Amino acid sequence: MMSKSATRPILRMLGRFYASTSSGVEAAASSTTSTTQTVKQTLPVTGHKLAYSEFGDPSAVIRRERFQIDAVPENHIVVKMLASPVNPADLNTIQGTYPVKPAKLPAVPGNEGVGVVIKTAAIPGRDPINEGDWVIPRTPAFGTWQAFVHGSSEDFIKIPQMDLVTAATLSVxxxxxxxxxxxxxxxxxxxxxxxxxxxxxxxxxxxxxxxxxxxxxxxxxxxxxxxxxxxxxxxxxxxxxxxxxxxxxxxxxxxxxxxxxxxxxxxxxxxxxxxxxxxxxxxxxxxxxxxxxxxxxxxxxxxxxxxxxxxxxxxRWNRTQPHEDRKEMLEYLSNLALTGKWIPPEHKLIPFAKYRDALENTMKGYTGVKYIIKFD
Ligand SMILES: NC(=O)c1ccc[n+]([C@@H]2O[C@H](COP(=O)([O-])OP(=O)(O)OC[C@H]3O[C@@H](n4cnc5c(N)ncnc54)[C@H](OP(=O)(O)O)[C@@H]3O)[C@@H](O)[C@H]2O)c1
Known part of the structure; x- marks a missing residue:
């Protein structure tokens, strides 16, 4: 995914362009989530994200704020996040003790999660990912704890639709x-x-x-x-x-x-x-x-x-091994999930606004569940 600083001038430019064409980018999509809720969206989109400006105790340094995506570069897809787990590595990243660090601060935490594509790249037929597809991020420290993300199709891996928590916890x-x-x-x-x-x-x-x-x-x-x-x-x-x-x-x-x-x-x-x-x-x-x-x-x-x-x-394995091998592994695991042979960890779904519960409980130990943030 491009850094926010790199995309900002493009976004401003595109924002002006779309404003002048009055209709904006049509990004209607429908998708069935595990709650059979239909997702329909156009740009600009507005939602919440978690962010931190300094490393430290997650419950102290993380804040929740509103943000808006007005427009995106033409080769980008826009994804509405559906669910994302809180893993120990996420907390270590926020603490600054994990080897993968965000490119710069402030940053949005979250290494994995699943989302639904609400807008494909502007050039039709060029993109292997379509509106309504479910995707997971391809790289770590992607910043999944936000309502919407965007990037080129190479930044995402398409997965079949399955149980929401299974999909959100598939990649790590x-x-x-x-x-x-x-x-x-x-x-x-x-x-x-x-x-x-x-x-x-x-x-x-x-x-x-x-x-x-x-x-x-x-x-x-x-x-x-x-x-x-x-x-x-x-x-x-x-x-x-x-x-x-x-x-x-x-x-x-x-x-x-x-x-x-x-x-x-x-x-x-x-x-x-x-x-x-x-x-x-x-x-x-x-x-x-x-x-x-x-x-x-x-x-x-x-x-x-x-x-x-x-x-x-x-x-390290994801970085050094052929992407085909990763796809093959994800396919194997997805098939297990779709045939009921792999079920996700014991978990608790937490509404996005209550993210603090997820952070604080994950840090405690003896929780017995994986906390999963469910986006609005
Ligand atoms: N190297 C990698 O690529 C990689 C990938 C994924 C995960 N991991 C690591 O694997 C570990 C498990 O991750 P996860 O997401 O599966 O964890 P998780 O679902 O959040 O579960 C945490 C586990 O750690 C145990 N635990 C917590 N505090 C402990 C302590 N002080 N002493 C002993 N055990 C403790 C918990 O047992 P209780 O129920 O007894 O608290 C539970 O079994 C983490 O260290 C994570 O960073 C590494």
């Missing part, structure tokens, strides 16, 4: 789960995958993909009062070999237990424990650090078990 967490299961170990049906953060959005996708790939998945979650209920919910995502335990339970079963892949998004002691049960020569992939504790390696695992430690970052 399930893709991360998919890549980690595919790219680090050659796993055969019956092999075991062990993961911590088993109730995270990534963790829930791992459980479901293990089921699809015929793998046995062992998921650790932090001990909690409602563990039984959580376990019952997570079990419904898996197969008959799915195991859900607390971090503490693993120690009791370590002796006879071996896994062929370990996935770590927590760090600290919990990462050390899942590494201890890795089979000789196998890999632990670290993709998150929710506990903010370093990963401590047991010396014996390295010497006697020759375990491998790798990191994974979806953003």
């Amino acid at each position: 967490n399930p893709c991360t789960a998919y890549r980690m299961l595919k790219d680090f170990e050659t796993l055969k049906p019956g092999d075991r995958v062990i993961q911590n953060g088993g109730n995270s959005a990534v963790g829930q996708a791992v459980i479901q993909l293990c089921r699809e790939f015929g793998l046995k998945c062992v998921s650790l979650v932090r001990p909690r009062e409602d563990f039984k209920q959580l376990k019952a919910k997570l079990m419904t995502l898996g197969n008959s070999d799915t195991i859900i335990i607390t971090d503490d339970d693993l120690r009791g079963m370590m002796r006879d237990f071996k896994a062929q892949l370990a996935l770590n998004c927590v760090g600290g002691k919990c990462a050390t424990d899942i590494m201890r049960v890795l089979d000789t020569g196998r890999t632990m992939v670290t993709y998150g650090g929710m506990s903010r504790q370093p990963v401590v390696l047991p010396t014996s695992s390295l010497i006697f078990n020759d375990v491998k430690l790798k990191g994974f970052w979806m953003t």
